[in-house]
Amino acid sequence: MSFITIENVTKTYQPNGVASRATVLRGVSAEIEEGEFVALMGPSGSGKTTLLTIIGAMSQPTEGRVVIDEVDVYDLSEERRADFRREYLGFVFQQHHLLPYLTALENVMLPLVITKLNAKEKRTKAQLALERMGLGDKFDRLPNQLSGGEQGRVAIARALVNEPPLLLADEPTGNLDSKTGDEIIGVLRALNEQGQTILMVTHNPEAAAATHRVLEIQDGILLSESAEPGCHAGQSLMEEVCAD
Amino acid sequence: MRLIDIVIGSLRRRKGRMAFIIIGLAVGVGTVVALRSLTATMEQEIGAQLDQYGANIVIVPKASSQELSYGGVTLSAATFDLRQLTDEDISRIKSIKYANRLSLIAPKLLGAVDIDGQKFLLSGAQLDQEVRMKQWWQVVGRVPDKADELLLGYEAAQKLGVIEAVKSADHDSMLHSDHTSVRQPELKLLRTELTLGGEQFRVVGVIRETGAQDDQMIFAGLPTAQRVLHKPGELSLIEVSALCQGCPIDDIVAQLSAALPEAKVSALQQAVRARLQTVERLSRFSTALSVVMLLIGFVMVFITMMNSVVERTREVGVLRALGFRKSHIVRIFMIEAALISLLGGLLGWAVGALSGVLSAPYFTETGAGAKPSLALALAALAAAVIVGVASSLYPAIKAAKLDPTEALRYY
Ligand SMILES: Nc1ncnc2c1ncn2[C@@H]1O[C@H](COP(=O)(O)OP(=O)(O)OP(=O)(O)O)[C@@H](O)[C@H]1O
Numbered sequence A: 001m002s003f004i005t006i007e008n009v010t011k012t013y014q015p016n017g018v019a020s021r022a023t024v025l026r027g028v029s030a031e032i033e034e035g036e037f038v039a040l041m042g043p044s045g046s047g048k049t050t051l052l053t054i055i056g057a058m059s060q061p062t063e064g065r066v067v068i069d070e071v072d073v074y075d076l077s078e079e080r081r082a083d084f085r086r087e088y089l090g091f092v093f094q095q096h097h098l099l100p101y102l103t104a105l106e107n108v109m110l111p112l113v114i115t116k117l118n119a120k121e122k123r124t125k126a127q128l129a130l131e132r133m134g135l136g137d138k139f140d141r142l143p144n145q146l147s148g149g150e151q152g153r154v155a156i157a158r159a160l161v162n163e164p165p166l167l168l169a170d171e172p173t174g175n176l177d178s179k180t181g182d183e184i185i186g187v188l189r190a191l192n193e194q195g196q197t198i199l200m201v202t203h204n205p206e207a208a209a210a211t212h213r214v215l216e217i218q219d220g221i222l223l224s225e226s227a228e229p230g231c232h233a234g235q236s237l238m239e240e241v242c243a244d
Numbered sequence B: 001m002r003l004i005d006i007v008i009g010s011l012r013r014r015k016g017r018m019a020f021i022i023i024g025l026a027v028g029v030g031t032v033v034a035l036r037s038l039t040a041t042m043e044q045e046i047g048a049q050l051d052q053y054g055a056n057i058v059i060v061p062k063a064s065s066q067e068l069s070y071g072g073v074t075l076s077a078a079t080f081d082l083r084q085l086t087d088e089d090i091s092r093i094k095s096i097k098y099a100n101r102l103s104l105i106a107p108k109l110l111g112a113v114d115i116d117g118q119k120f121l122l123s124g125a126q127l128d129q130e131v132r133m134k135q136w137w138q139v140v141g142r143v144p145d146k147a148d149e150l151l152l153g154y155e156a157a158q159k160l161g162v163i164e165a166v167k168s169a170d171h172d173s174m175l176h177s178d179h180t181s182v183r184q185p186e187l188k189l190l191r192t193e194l195t196l197g198g199e200q201f202r203v204v205g206v207i208r209e210t211g212a213q214d215d216q217m218i219f220a221g222l223p224t225a226q227r228v229l230h231k232p233g234e235l236s237l238i239e240v241s242a243l244c245q246g247c248p249i250d251d252i253v254a255q256l257s258a259a260l261p262e263a264k265v266s267a268l269q270q271a272v273r274a275r276l277q278t279v280e281r282l283s284r285f286s287t288a289l290s291v292v293m294l295l296i297g298f299v300m301v302f303i304t305m306m307n308s309v310v311e312r313t314r315e316v317g318v319l320r321a322l323g324f325r326k327s328h329i330v331r332i333f334m335i336e337a338a339l340i341s342l343l344g345g346l347l348g349w350a351v352g353a354l355s356g357v358l359s360a361p362y363f364t365e366t367g368a369g370a371k372p373s374l375a376l377a378l379a380a381l382a383a384a385v386i387v388g389v390a391s392s393l394y395p396a397i398k399a400a401k402l403d404p405t406e407a408l409r410y411y
């Protein structure tokens, strides 16, 4: 069995007071292996975020199931599912969602708050994660004292501080200029090269080009996969579009 | 970093809102604390005054014939057919169940004496106690403490030619008043020696005019009076002061009657009851106000916490995505509520205690402010925290129940 198996996932929303149901996902199935870097692309409203949150153990699918590391995620109770997120998943959001009143270091420590580590271990782990993101000198900055790219890297450090097997990113470059966007993609690439499994939603073909393969979604249906092996341009990624 | 650090961080960031609610809580708690400590002082004060202002239970022998009366209580004359009260009855009084509620036991012997051919009523009592009970007495000179010393009522002293009121204040043999603040006519002392029942006595003090029966009386120590009146060990009446907050006067009277079956025990309760009622009404008012204040505090914290939940919807979504359980979210909001209300309670207690002390002179006669009591402080803090936590329970649960994906989409 694959590391992540998505089986026939359907999601319908019933907006408040509206009789008709909105079907967002229609029988999505996919598999992701350990160590893969996968992009999820599609037009706005096609259901990318919805699928990501379902894989991210945050939102119960109407039908179908998600199995991660042989755990049927939606068989777990709600509280156990929260624990599962803490142990298995790291989230990076488009708006980064850093807590504005906590410093960079404190934001990175957030997922450790609910672990049994002692104060010193929490601090050391968070410091390491930030240093890994090249932010060793910005521990005590508040989010509004950081650039967009730096905020993105703090968000990635926060997602990774627990060393989760799977990193989920929803348009991590969405509201960054192309240079800082490239910076974030570079960081994710480097992480993947160290073995991190990543699923990333993106609109940006350049970003998608940095991944192993692209899942395309349209109107809630997964189109045939387009693998783009060998399109890892490394340093030159920022300059030239992957074109092979 | 712990849950509480997240809370502290968010409180720091939202200082304005937090200051608003903390001050609001503090005003409520402060009002209650000030009021409570004021009523407590007043209760104590009135209790103390009542203890001093006189006996509220009088014990006399059951009597038939009437000859002498004292303080509105009728005393029997030499009624040999009846059992008289004696010194032993004092120990019987002290053995009743509520003996610890009796603040004063004042035995007295009253009897007629002849001095210089005139008849006077002699009262034998423990005079130091008597002076404390009769706060309105102004003794010129001093209170007798030896067996051959006497204290005279104003009219008795005049009749016996012991004193003469004069205006000037330059005489050597003046008795100087204890109460120098009130300018009253100086009393000129003419003689101090009196013969009573063949014994020599010295007048050491005169009570200024009271307008009451005391003016015509002569006071001596109890053993002295018993000797002079030839009634060793006998008592005419026993005054018992049993007033304290919430004293079960009726029970005390019943117990005394049982202990002294041959005596008549009566409670002089009217004045007492009236005063107590005033304080009780005040106390009830302050309780009612406290409840209203707590309700207002409850609503205030509730609204603030509901707002806080709405404001922090996205934050809840982030924390849930990071793996925080619902119970963690509830705890975060509860810790926040507890911290806020603890701060509000502390501040309120400080303000309340201070204003209780500062305003005491305007509400109490002694002007002594209530000593800040630990019990009141703890009660104030506990009330604040309980109100804060109780009113935040619903908002906290509401926050925890937010759908994490919806919460993340929230703008
Ligand atoms: N809570 C909801 N209730 C009703 N409809 C919803 C809800 N959440 C999402 N939708 C609908 O589901 C569809 C897919 O939303 P989703 O956020 O997954 O799209 P997306 O592919 O991530 O779009 P974008 O690229 O703009 O982020 C949209 O049409 C959206 O209106």
Ligand SMILES: [Mg+2]
Pocket: A048, A049, A050, A170
């Ligand atoms: Mg989206």
